[in-house]
Amino acid sequence: MSRRAALLEALWFGLVCFSALWLGAMAAWDARFAEPSCATGGCLAVQTSSWARPLGGPPLSVWGCALMGLLASRAFVLLRARRAPWSDGPAALAQAVAVAAAVAATAYSGFWLRAACADCLVAAGAIALSGFLYGVAALAEVGGSGAGVAPLLAALALAALPVACVRGAALRERLVLERRFQALALPEARGPEALVWGKPDAPSAMVAFLDFRCWACQLLLRQAEKPVRAGLLRLAVLHAPLHADSELAEVAHAVALEGRFDRLVAELEEAGKPGRSPWEWAEARWPGIRGRRGAAVSRIVARQADLARRLNVVQTPTVFALGPDGRFRRRPWLECLPARRRP
Helix, strand or coil, rough: CCCHHHHHHHHHHHHHHHHHHHHHHHHHHHHHHHHCCCCCHHHHHHHHHHHHHHCCCCCCHHHHHHHHHHHHHHHHEEEECCCCCCHHHHHHHHHHHHHHHHHHHHHHHHHHHHCCHHHHHHHHHHHHHHHHHHHHHHHHHHCCCCCCCHHHHHHHHHHHHHHHHHHHHHHHHHHHHHHHHHHHHHHCCCCCCEEEEEECCCCCCEEECCCCCCHHHHHHHHHHHHHHHHHCCCEEEEEEECCCCCCHHHHHHHHCCCCCCCHHHHHHHCCCCCCCHHHHHHHHCCHHHHHHHHHHCCCHHHHHHHHHHCCCCCCEEEEECCCCCCCCEEHHHHCHHHCCCCC
């Protein structure tokens, strides 16, 4: 067997194993956290679309993992028997179905949903490349392996390594953050000085680290207004003024303590307008508010900003939503918008 044929075979088999493991990791993440596996807005649009669950049950990643796993198993048996997979009918059919599904799903997400998911693109790219290598080998009639089982196990281990590193690091970071949130941030969000918007008996609850000068935080607040007013959502805000000074956060907290947070949300852009102090805007509407609340809210905002740094909150909004198990879990903030709910 030539060196070129052995390299082509190893690359193909490694990509097949990698695709199965990557899709399996996506499916496991979905089963564990009931949410998309990467944190981009594209991931939310793609993995929560109807296309992602073609039969209404398990997500597409489960079917892809099963198909690529069967292909890897079939290839392993053939190569161990020193037979070429390139002339095997079931292997060829499985490879063709996998490539067709990957291309169709990627085209659908790109041209119809106008979105892209990083995890989906990695999986689809690996499947498409494995199909290309399979076709090259079939056309060139590359012979089967004579090297035995050991190189195939090495290929499997190498394919599993990046999946294990990426998913393990992401899972560890998430679980550590959630534990620290439960211990440090949740008591602050439930404390007597917390900024809480919504009814105490609302069926849904969120805790969000916000910077009131952040456009995404402003969007989240505007989108949350309707369910809050309807008594469906209770939002606790913790301040993380990462982008600028903390003055607008202080004004927001002071206005909330005055029972006028709805008014601030409606006029948030005006309150944070450049060239004018947010306190000036607040004093024009509620004279004396800074004198009544200024010192107290300054201390609260400073304490919560320090808490955000201790939790390593480096982007806003960082959102934790109450799950079915009664625990707060971190969620992609786009998923928390009412118009973008998971089907």
